[in-house]
Amino acid sequence: MLLTVRAESAPLIDFLRTGLAPEGVRVRSIAPDAPAPVEGGALLTTDPEEPGRVPHLCAVLLLDRDTPPPKGRDAPPVLRMPFSLGALCDVLRAAGCHPLAGPNTLAAGELTLALDTGRVTRDYGILALHPQERYLLERLLRQPGRVLHRADIGPWCFDYEAPPRPGQIDVLVSRLRRRLDRNFERPMLHTMRGVGYVLHP
Numbered sequence: 448m449l450l451t452v453r454a455e456s457a458p459l460i461d462f463l464r465t466g467l468a469p470e471g472v473r474v475r476s477i478a479p480d481a482p483a484p485v486e487g488g489a490l491l492t493t494d495p496e497e498p499g500r501v502p503h504l505c506a507v508l509l510l511d512r513d514t515p516p517p518k519g520r521d522a523p524p525v526l527r528m529p530f531s532l533g534a535l536c537d538v539l540r541a542a543g544c545h546p547l548a549g550p551n552t553l554a555a556g557e558l559t560l561a562l563d564t565g566r567v568t569r570d571y572g573i574l575a576l577h578p579q580e581r582y583l584l585e586r587l588l589r590q591p592g593r594v595l596h597r598a599d600i601g602p603w604c605f606d607y608e609a610p611p612r613p614g615q616i617d618v619l620v621s622r623l624r625r626r627l628d629r630n631f632e633r634p635m636l637h638t639m640r641g642v643g644y645v646l647h648p
Contacts, residue, residue, distance in 0.1 A: 448546055449473045449488035453481070453497070454509055459528070462607040466532045470547050489544045491526070498523035505544035529608035533582025537565070553588035556648030558627070558635060560588055569627065569635075579604045580623045587636070587646040596643040620644055 450472055452460060463474045477484070483497065484490065489505040492498065495517050498506035508523045510516060516525045524542045526535060539546045540563055553560045557570040565581055567574040576584065582604045586595055597616055604619060605611045611619075620636070628634040637645050 448544070449475060449484075449486065450546070451475050451477055451484045451488060451490045451504075453477050453479060453490065453492040453494065455479065459607065462602065463532075463535075466602040467546075472546060489539055489542070489546065495523075505539055505542040507538050507542055529606040531579075531582060531603055531605055531607070533585065533603045534578065536585075537578070547589075549589065553585065555588055555591035555646055556635070558588070558646075558648070560584055569631065574626050576626055577622070579619055580626060583619060583623055584627075587644065591646050591648050594639050594643045594645045599643070 448471070450463065450467065452463065452474060454460075454476075460474065460476045467474055475484075479494075483501045484504065487503060489507065490497070490501060491507050491509050493509050495508055498508060499521065506523055508517070508525050509528055510525055511528050516522065524538050526538045536546050545551070551562050553562065558568070560567050560581070562585070565576075565578075567576050567581065567584065583600060586600065586603050600616050600619070601611045605615070620638070624634070624636045627636055635646055635648070637647060639645055
């Protein structure tokens with residue numbers, strides 16, 4: 448997928464390129480006065496009028512935390528800056544794009560995550576997860592049985608301007624482990640000390 452970004456922020460562009468390139472997403476930055484892309488893909492823009500002018504793209508409006516979103520039925524999807532890669536993928540899916548390759552439902556054993564709705568089930572019971580926990584679970588489900596390195600968790604679960612402080616990743620994993628493994632005899636989420644975490648189906 449091609450992700451076009453109309454925003455003057457070198458840190459944002461670097462964050463997107465570094466985090467999304469391994470997933471096969473190409474990130475292109477365009478100037479504020481450049482014409483909108485004509486090919487498909489997705490567009491992140493800070494111009495509230497632009498999404499209505501590019502119906503051939505999945506357009507998402509980037510807003511800072513204090514700016515009120517546009518109102519009305521035709522208002523574009525909004526993504527608050529700064530954001531995590533997990534939050535970006537959620538908003539792109541809501542806009543009708545599928546930013547990452549693969550099926551719409553990820554599964555490992557009796558654990559499933561429906562990406563379009565965010566619904567998580569284990570052994571047919573619904574698990575209520577916080578968005579950060581769901582972003583982490585998605586990363587684990589994309590590589591079940593393989594180690595997810597600690598360094599790869601931060602960009603997907605935490606805002607790009609506020610990387611995780613010491614201990615935050617441990618707390619996040621602990622919360623997810625409680626939700627996944629509570630009430631089940633067999634734990635699924637395991638720690639590989641000094642390396643990362645692995646989900647065993």
